[in-house]
């Protein structure tokens with residue numbers, strides 16, 4: 001008979017309720033929730049909260065980017081995830097411009113073989129052509145129903161508006177979700193070149209070349225293009241009020257648009273780029289760059305108000321040696337920062353610990369909302385009978401000081417170095433297996449499984465309008481044109 005595990009003496013916290021009950025796990029799923037349950041093994045959750053495992057919808061593991069590969073692969077990245085209470089990551093399969101999407105997917109499937117925790121993929125659309133159009137259907141049939149577009153990184157990953165529009169319409173037909181990195185890549189390239197020519201070569205040039213306006217402009221543009229295409233739109237790494245404002249307005253108008261602030265943008269600010277130590281500043285170079293306090297307040301408010309939906313990491317870790325590729329030219333500093341292990345503890349500390357978020361809102365923005373948006377709820381993102389037993393036994397009193405010295409990531413630094421957090425996972429369970437306990441990741445490599453998703457995301461309200469545009473009613477005119485009106 002299957003061995004069962006019961007989690008006793010804890011308080012279940014989901015996105016919509018807080019209740020004291022035991023949780024019985026059998027065969028990798030939640031078998032029962034209620035008082036006085038018993039099982040073969042007991043996990044004592046005294047003093048702890050039982051929450052759905054975190055889902056990080058935005059990671060770049062072993063990503064080929066800016067002449068190198070991001071330093072965490074699926075092995076170290078998913079190890080970091082579990083150590084921080086995250087039980088599922090969604091990574092971006094990234095075809096080279098010109099490359100087959102299915103070939104890129106095969107590459108990503110290979111890379112993910114060593115994953116310690118469950119994972120899914122988004123497919124990046126980095127170029128456009130008949131082949132991409134055709135393959136998108138196969139990609140969706142393989143369970144990857146979200147497609148990401150870069151409006152920045154001119155000359156490599158960027159797609160233009162006509163390509164984005166064509167792709168969005170295809171995604172709408174497939175019932176999928178469009179995603180965008182919203183920065184105006186033409187203007188970023190122009191500003192970066194001007195700054196370099198004027199002698200600004202340090203990491204601060206990165207921030208100067210990517211002001212909030214380039215993000216706000218691209219967010220507005222993508223929202224309007226998605227509206228015409230009739231496709232739901234997910235905006236990754238929303239970092240500023242200009243972008244948040246566009247998302248808020250779209251949502252209020254009934255559009256299916258979601259925004260995703262990163263834990264880094266919520267707590268780290270632009271002053272990092274003016275640090276006198278080049279390494280310190282370069283280690284924090286990512287796109288969009290960190291912003292000022294007013295933008296951070298906007299993001300926190302959006303999470304509380306529901307106008308922003310998910311907190312991710314965009315985990316794209318590099319080493320100091322890799323960051324130094326950009327000594328003398330900030331445009332060559334690999335863009336990206338890590339956060340997989342720290343997302344939940346930092347958000348709990350700076351969000352729940354300060355009263356900016358309730359514990360239930362914490363669950364919503366770290367797990368449940370994205371499970372719904374990506375169509376894997378309630379298999380993931382829920383503490384409910386029948387759901388995967390991806391659970392965190394969360395000790396709200398446990399403390400540590402974040403440091404690269406003890407972290408799981410392959411990077412030699414941590415952007416949250418020295419931050420004292422209060423609230424940590426005591427245990428992380430992945431499909432019923434104790435995956436993290438006593439400070440150690442215990443789920444074996446290869447334990448992680450691919451989570452396929454269906455494409456049933458709701459369409460934008462403008463879909464009808466677009467259909468009318470593509471099949472315009474002929475205007476019947478008779479007689480002479482009327483003049484002089």
Ligand code: URP
Pocket residue numbers: 060181285286287288314316335336337
């Ligand atoms: O700087 C970043 N964000 N690097 C990762 C790639 C991306 O744009 O998400």
Ligand code: ZN
Pocket residue numbers: 181236237287288
């Ligand atoms: Zn991006």
Ligand code: ZN
Pocket residue numbers: 058059060236314316
């Ligand atoms: Zn990213």
Ligand code: ZN
Pocket residue numbers: 075076079116444445
């Ligand atoms: Zn390992």
